[in-house]
Amino acid sequence: MAEVRFNKIRKEYGSTVIVDDIDIVFPDGSLTVLVGPSGCGKSTSLRMLAGLEEISGGEITIDGRVVNGLEPKDRDVAMVFQNYALYPHLTVLENIAFPLRATKTGKRDALRRAQEVADSLGLGALTSRKPKDLSGGQQQRVAIGRAIIREPAVFLFDEPLSNLDAKLRVETRFELMQIQRRLGITAVYVTHDQEEAMTMSDRMVVMKDGRVAQSGQPEEIYARPNSVFVATFVGSPKMNIIAGAIAGGEFRSSMGSRVALGAHVRQESVILGVRPDDLLLTPNPAGLARVALVELLGPRAIVHLDAGGDRLTSVVDADRLSDLSTGIAVDLAVRPGAAHFFDPDTEDRIELS
Amino acid sequence: MIRRLSPWSVARALLLWVAALTVTLPLLWVALASFKSPAQLNDPGLVIFNPNLANWARVLEAGILESAGRSAMVAAVTVAISVVAGSMGAYAISAYKAGGSATRFGILAAQVLPPAVLVFPFLTMAYALRLDTTYVPVIFAHLSFVLPVITWFLIGFFDAVPRSLEEQARVDGFSRFAAFRLVVLPQVLPGIGAAAIFGFTLSWNDMFYGLILAPTQETILPVAIAAFNTFRGVELGAMSAAIIIAVVPVVIASFFIQRRLVQGISGGAVKF
Numbered sequence: 104m105a106e107v108r109f110n111k112i113r114k115e116y117g118s119t120v121i122v123d124d125i126d127i128v129f130p131d132g133s134l135t136v137l138v139g140p141s142g143c144g145k146s147t148s149l150r151m152l153a154g155l156e157e158i159s160g161g162e163i164t165i166d167g168r169v170v171n172g173l174e175p176k177d178r179d180v181a182m183v184f185q186n187y188a189l190y191p192h193l194t195v196l197e198n199i200a201f202p203l204r205a206t207k208t209g210k211r212d213a214l215r216r217a218q219e220v221a222d223s224l225g226l227g228a229l230t231s232r233k234p235k236d237l238s239g240g241q242q243q244r245v246a247i248g249r250a251i252i253r254e255p256a257v258f259l260f261d262e263p264l265s266n267l268d269a270k271l272r273v274e275t276r277f278e279l280m281q282i283q284r285r286l287g288i289t290a291v292y293v294t295h296d297q298e299e300a301m302t303m304s305d306r307m308v309v310m311k312d313g314r315v316a317q318s319g320q321p322e323e324i325y326a327r328p329n330s331v332f333v334a335t336f337v338g339s340p341k342m343n344i345i346a347g348a349i350a351g352g353e354f355r356s357s358m359g360s361r362v363a364l365g366a367h368v369r370q371e372s373v374i375l376g377v378r379p380d381d382l383l384l385t386p387n388p389a390g391l392a393r394v395a396l397v398e399l400l401g402p403r404a405i406v407h408l409d410a411g412g413d414r415l416t417s418v419v420d421a422d423r424l425s426d427l428s429t430g431i432a433v434d435l436a437v438r439p440g441a442a443h444f445f446d447p448d449t450e451d452r453i454e455l456s
Numbered sequence: 457m458i459r460r461l462s463p464w465s466v467a468r469a470l471l472l473w474v475a476a477l478t479v480t481l482p483l484l485w486v487a488l489a490s491f492k493s494p495a496q497l498n499d500p501g502l503v504i505f506n507p508n509l510a511n512w513a514r515v516l517e518a519g520i521l522e523s524a525g526r527s528a529m530v531a532a533v534t535v536a537i538s539v540v541a542g543s544m545g546a547y548a549i550s551a552y553k554a555g556g557s558a559t560r561f562g563i564l565a566a567q568v569l570p571p572a573v574l575v576f577p578f579l580t581m582a583y584a585l586r587l588d589t590t591y592v593p594v595i596f597a598h599l600s601f602v603l604p605v606i607t608w609f610l611i612g613f614f615d616a617v618p619r620s621l622e623e624q625a626r627v628d629g630f631s632r633f634a635a636f637r638l639v640v641l642p643q644v645l646p647g648i649g650a651a652a653i654f655g656f657t658l659s660w661n662d663m664f665y666g667l668i669l670a671p672t673q674e675t676i677l678p679v680a681i682a683a684f685n686t687f688r689g690v691e692l693g694a695m696s697a698a699i700i701i702a703v704v705p706v707v708i709a710s711f712f713i714q715r716r717l718v719q720g721i722s723g724g725a726v727k728f
Contacts, residue, residue: 155623204638249628257631285458384701452568453704 105166105256106131110381113160134290138300139310181250189234199248201454258290313386331450360410363436376443382417383436390432467579490696511693531659534598536607546610597665602655613647650716
């Protein structure tokens with residue numbers, strides 16, 4: 104168990120800055136997800152923590168100990184790679200027991216513990232197989248077993264679910280969370296999938312261009328994104344972003360569409376952000392927005408709108424679809440209190456009330 | 457049913473037959489010659505005759521097996537050193553781009569030097585170190601071409617091993633070298649086997665260094681074969697028998713490694 108800290112961590116390749124002086128605290132026992140688009144520096148950050156990548160500047164501490172110069176083997180971390188990196192020449196049992204070979208554990212003891220871990224992961228019947236004879240999900244479990252057998256100070260996950268199909272991903276996600284909670288071991292999890300980040304994390308760190316765009320609890324980030332980037336990156340479908348101005352309780356987009364607001368402020372120039380769930384539609388033959396396409400998702404539906412050139416989406420209950428067929432004109436309104444505003448120049452969040 | 461033959465497949469079959477006959481006919485002729493008497497040898501086209509073992513007795517008496525043993529020893533030592541050093545070198549070049557992108561092929565650059573350029577320095581050093589009565593100079597001379605070729609051959613095999621395997625082993629608590637030995641090396645064992653046999657035949661076939669650097673009285677196999685070319689003329693029958701002794705191991709070895717040989721050569725050549 105350990106708290107992990109990044110103090111002004113920097114990574115450069117030549118003159119390219121990959122990670123730009125980031126500070127992150129990974130609380131003891133928590134599962135922190137680093138999330139961001141590809142190239143944002145999240146994997147590099149994880150690899151620096153693992154000791155697989157040299158640190159160009161700053162300090163990483165694990166449980167108060169600076170680990171900058173330490174080899175991976177001396178950091179007491181375990182890692183699950185995206186491709187699982189199972190040892191092809193070893194059986195499932197030998198794969199799981201492998202980290203114990205680096206310790207003073209006797210062979211018989213190691214294999215017995217590996218068998219226990221295999222049993223706990225439902226791999227008990229497969230222990231004599233080679234990795235190539237396993238399904239993707241089973242390989243994934245072996246990789247997890249190999250990570251937990253040594254009971255390290257920190258778990259590192261580098262997109263461990265992205266090679267699984269959608270159904271298995273959701274199941275494994277849940278299992279991973281349970282294992283992490285049960286063992287109470289600090290975990291750092293890297294993904295590009297914001298949904299995975301939202302559902303799994305105790306703390307979420309959204310990264311962009313080598314910097315931390317926002318960090319905090321997922322619900323907090325979802326409720327109060329501090330920039331247009333975070334607002335559009337987190338949440339599905341994406342938040343609607345419209346540039347325009349506020350006057351007389353109404354937002355007027357620069358493209359001409361109008362959205363009714365509860366707030367009675369004036370603002371010459373602003374970016375409005377509305378989550379699709381908070382964009383309310385009222386059929387009105389004189390409305391400026393038009394339903395362009397409806398995607399039914401079961402109980403809910405995504406309505407794509409063409410609002411004078413702005414392309415917006417709204418999520419509605421499926422039973423409302425009777426009056427929202429394609430081509431219908433609608434009025435737009437924001438659920439009271441649910442509008443987000445951003446500065447048009449800096450794209451940072453601003454509070455208007 | 458009529459089997460359709462396209463002009464291409466006919467041409468290909470013809471080409472393969474020509475190539476196969478080019479290789480096997482001389483070997484067949486040598487094999488027959490080794491059972492012929494001196495008089496029969498004057499008739500190269502003679503295929504049906506009373507075989508006799510005189511030539512074989514002659515080469516055994518001349519110590520051909522001892523020479524073969526020495527050649528095998530030289531080749532075995534050369535290959536053992538080459539495989540250990542070459543596998544580490546090949547991994548460094550494959551995974552860490554050691555020496556930059558030029559090393560991948562640059563490592564073979566020395567092969568364009570004629571052996572005559574290297575043999576004199578080897579000979580001088582052998583005398584200076586008083587090693588001229590041992591096989592050490594021959595082994596070192598053979599290393600000069602076997603080691604680079606084995607290294608180059610193995611690069612392609614290491615290229616196929618994901619880097620994350622080594623990284624995983626390092627995170628699992630092992631040093632870089634332990635990760636290499638316990639995890640990376642086992643993935644390329646078939647390649648190392650093929651490289652070893654390939655390197656063995658290179659050393660086994662070399663005559664030039666053996667002629668000049670090996671002890672004069674205790675010759676290695678190719679030199680012993682050449683010794684049947686005497687001042688009285690070529691002892692064709694005996695030489696044929698000796699050649700068969702030299703060729704058979706190579707043919708057997710090639711058969712076992714043929715698939716890996718193609719893999720190693722194309723793998724090393726195609727990827728950058």
